[in-house]
Amino acid sequence: TLRARYLCVDNDNNIFAVQRENGTDGLIRVNEEENVVTLVQSGLRAPNALCVDKVNGIVTVPSDEPTPVFYNSDPEEGWGVRTRNMRFTDDTEVRIGNSSGRYKHSMAACEWDGYIYTRFRSGDIVKTNPKTYESETVYTTTFGDSYGVAFHPLHPELLYVAMGSECGENAHSICVLDVSNPKNSFRQLSAPNRNGGFRDGKLENAQFRYPCQIYFDPEGYLYIADRDNHCIRRMTPDNMVETIIGIPETSGFKDGNRDEALFNRPWGLGVGSDGTVYIADYDNARIRKLAVE
Numbered sequence: 514t515l516r517a518r519y520l521c522v523d524n525d526n527n528i529f530a531v532q533r534e535n536g537t538d539g540l541i542r543v544n545e546e547e548n549v550v551t552l553v554q555s556g557l558r559a560p561n562a563l564c565v566d567k568v569n570g571i572v573t574v575p576s577d578e579p580t581p582v583f584y585n586s587d588p589e590e591g592w593g594v595r596t597r598n599m600r601f602t603d604d605t606e607v608r609i610g611n612s613s614g615r616y617k618h619s620m621a622a623c624e625w626d627g628y629i630y631t632r633f634r635s636g637d638i639v640k641t642n643p644k645t646y647e648s649e650t651v652y653t654t655t656f657g658d659s660y661g662v663a664f665h666p667l668h669p670e671l672l673y674v675a676m677g678s679e680c681g682e683n684a685h686s687i688c689v690l691d692v693s694n695p696k697n698s699f700r701q702l703s704a705p706n707r708n709g710g711f712r713d714g715k716l717e718n719a720q721f722r723y724p725c726q727i728y729f730d731p732e733g734y735l736y737i738a739d740r741d742n743h744c745i746r747r748m749t750p751d752n753m754v755e756t757i758i759g760i761p762e763t764s765g766f767k768d769g770n771r772d773e774a775l776f777n778r779p780w781g782l783g784v785g786s787d788g789t790v791y792i793a794d795y796d797n798a799r800i801r802k803l804a805v806e
Contacts, residue, residue, distance in 0.1 A: 515541060515550065517793040517800050519562040519660070519726050519781035521572065526785045529553075529572050529586075530793065530800065531560045540574060540586060540594060543800065553586055554594035560584065562619035562660050562726050562781065564629070571643070573629055575617035580610045581648075583617065583631070583641075599641055599648035609635040614656060619726070621662040623692065625669040630692065632659045632674060638690060652695040654688070655681040660780065661727035663735065667750075673735060675724035676701075678709065685709040685721050687737070687748070703754070711742050711761045712754075719754035721746065722762075726781040730788050738779045738792070745779065745792060745803070757790075758803055766797045776801075 516537075517530035528543040539555035540563075559577035566573070572586040574594075581599040586592045599606075609615045614635025621630050628640040636654040641647070657679030665671040670693040676683040684707045691698035702716050709722035722741040729735050735748040736757075744759025758771050765775035781793035790803040 515800070516795065516798040517541070517781065518795050519560075520783035520791050520793050520800070521563050521565045521728075522783040522785045522791060523565045523570050523572070523588075524567055524786060525570075526787075526789075528783060528785075528791055528800070529563060529565065531557075531563050531574060531781075533560065540572070540584070542592060545802075553592050554584075557584060557594070558582070559616075561617060562662070564620045564622050566622040566629075566643070568622075568624065568627075573620050573622065573643075575620045575631055577616045577618075580606050580615045580617075580633075583620070585643075597646055599639070600646045601648050603649045605633075605637055605639060605648070605650045609633060609637065616658075618658055618660050619662045619675075621664050621672060623664050623669060623672070624666075625664070625692065630662060630664075630672055632662050634658055636680075638662075638672070638674075638695070640692070651692060652690055652699055654690075654699060655683050657681065657684065660725040661738070663727045663729050665733060665735075666729050666731055667733045673727060673729075675721075675727045675737065677725075678723055682707070685723060687716070687719075687721070687724060687727070687735075702752075709741060711739075713746075713756055714754060716748060716752040716754055719746075719748075725779075726783075726793070728782050728784045730784045731786065732788075736782055736784055736790055738782045740778050740780055743776045743778060745776070745782065745790065747805075757805065758792075764796070766794075766799075768801075 661675030710720035
């Protein structure tokens with residue numbers, strides 16, 4: 514049984530899924546063209562929102578804990594999963610190592626500098642050298658869970674962050690950080706709403722209810738798994754937010770067009786090179802496919 518929580522898609526349209534379910538945590542690869550599902554590795558320790566480096570194809574998966582541990586899967590090694598350890602060059606590990614902030618919930622590969630960026634529950638955004646594993650905090654946001662980070666393909670220094678319900682003044686919002694100037698650039702883009710909500714329209718007025726995994730397509734559209742609104746939203750390059758599938762605030766399971774389809778707490782999504790959106794419809798235990806016109 515496959516119950517995907519998070520997804521990513523590589524340049525060859527391999528779909529990688531993180532499974533979180535009753536002790537069967539692991540990494541799965543789906544080849545849609547060949548209709549083949551392969552268990553890459555089981556027994557991972559609470560894996561979370563993964564990413565793929567579009568340059569070398571390496572898939573990287575954050576683990577809840579211990580603080581330094583993450584996994585990667587290299588196509589040059591037959592997708593074999595290796596356990597890696599961040600080598601902190603600052604006080605991050607000591608500062609959050611024994612606290613509830615130590616959990617790593619989301620990762621993104623940055624083409625601008627070649628680093629992997631991770632957001633911890635502590636709010637720390639940490640960059641890691643993928644060759645030496647040297648790591649350091651570049652900026653600290655508000656405390657709380659964040660299951661989505663993604664770099665803009667046309668502005669590869671801009672890291673977008675989906676903030677969960679615990680994140681104080683940034684709760685239920687989309688934020689951005691310029692990693693080329695992290696000390697002076699973090700800001701919230703969508704409307705403040707600590708209790709969550711639903712509103713399409715201009716980004717500064719848009720509301721979400723626990724946005725989880727986020728993913729850009731090559732043209733700069735940002736797709737958002739708006740988990741507790743049970744729908745998939747999209748931010749256009751001119752900063753308009755629209756609902757592309759699902760009926761807001763209505764859970765269920767139904768295929769169909771944008772006005773008919775139903776989802777049940779979609780946690781994750783990924784976008785193929787042709788713009789196809791794959792959705793981890795977690796509480797329905799399905800990976801679903803959306804062709805965006």
